[in-house]
Amino acid sequence: MHGSGGRTRHDGRMHVVAVTGLKGGVGKTSTAVNLAALSAGEGRRTLLWDLDPQGAATYCLDLKPKLKGGALKLLGGGRGGLSRVARTSSVANLEVVPADGSVREVEKILSASAKPHKIIRRLVAGAKDDADVVVMDCPPGLGHVVEAVAAVADVLLVPVVPEPLPYRALERFRAFLADTRSAGPELLAPFLSMVDQREPMHRRVEAQIRSDGGFLAAAIPESSAVARMGEEQVPSVISSPRSLASQQYQLLWAETKERIGI
Ligand SMILES: Nc1ncnc2c1ncn2[C@@H]1O[C@H](COP(=O)(O)OP(=O)(O)O)[C@@H](O)[C@H]1O
Ligand SMILES: [Mg+2]
Incomplete structure (x- = not known):
């Protein structure tokens, strides 16, 4: 992550973007990978931290599912922190903390800690000289990982498929954040994901969401x-920059930057 020429000026503060949510298979990883690629493409030194043991973000960037030393060593506070385990990717300015099966232990390690968010905060803070933006790709579900991530993130992006159940899952996620007091409601930034305009139910739920408000404009x-990212292992904003999806990821990234003030 050194000597990356032509990077944009930044205010010296590192910004943390987390992609989270209760549900799996709703586009969290695709979002994390694409936003990280857009951030890096603007010359920001970007670190994508794959926190899901399934390692989908790692895979989408064509990296080996291998976390050097494993999750216990990383979280245990060994020397080097995130920089020790970060890998360069084929995208300029984008480094990745890959996930392997040991990342399954993160939930357990954090649950055994009195102050789980401190562990994550220390690791993220340790990357501040090497990264302008950290993007965290979270596993689905409500647990200590999400609670800790919520406590350190500047924004929590939550993809919501426009169907009744996912929309209600967002409310459960909101309640979880309030119960655990890990993040204020203003940190939540839900947006529509995997929208199929031909699907009447999607159109109905989207109309409901737009009238309720509180969602980002990007859909x-x-x-x-x-979908091809799983095959090509290249962020779709790079392989298909002019697609409708890429335009919306660009809008999502613009809205995210506005939220976190960069
Ligand atoms: N906008 C989209 N259009 C089509 N397929 C998508 C889209 N977003 C995600 N997918 C596909 O759906 C599956 C789940 O997406 P993923 O980003 O891994 O979700 P999550 O991280 O929430 O589990 C993957 O196979 C992915 O390729
Ligand atoms: Mg995922």
Whole structure:
């Protein structure tokens, strides 16, 4: 992450963007990978931290599912922190903390700690000389990982598929954050994901969401370009920059930057 030429000026503060949510399979990883690529493409030194043991973000960037030393060593406070385990990717300015099966232990390690968010905060803070933006790709579900991430993130992006159940899951997620007091409600930034305009139910729920308010304007459409990331192992904003989905990821990134003040 050194000597990356032509990077934009920044205010010296590192910004933390987390992609979270109760549900799996709703586009969290696709969002984390694409926003990280857009951030890096603007010359920001970007670190994508794959916190999901399934390692989908790691895979989408064509990296080996291998976390050097494993999760216990990383969280245990060994020397080097995130920089020790970060890998360069084929995208300029984008480094990745990959996930392997040991990341399954993160939930357990954090649950055994009195102050789980301190462990994550220390690791993130340790990257501040090497990264302008940290993007965290979270596993689905409500647990200590999400609680700790919520406590350190500047924004929590939550993809919501426009169907009744996912929309209600967002309310449960909101209640979880309030119960655990890990993040204020203003940190939540839900947005529509995997929208299929031909689907009447999607259109109905989207109309409901727009009238309720509180969502970002960006709505990521169901898109073969995004689905192909699992095959091409390149962020779809790079392989298909002009697709509708990429335009919406760009809007999402612009709205995210506005939220966190960069
Ligand atoms: N906008 C989209 N259009 C089409 N397929 C998508 C889109 N977003 C995600 N997918 C696909 O859906 C599956 C789940 O997406 P993923 O980003 O891994 O979700 P999550 O991280 O929430 O589990 C993947 O196979 C991915 O390629
Ligand atoms: Mg995922």
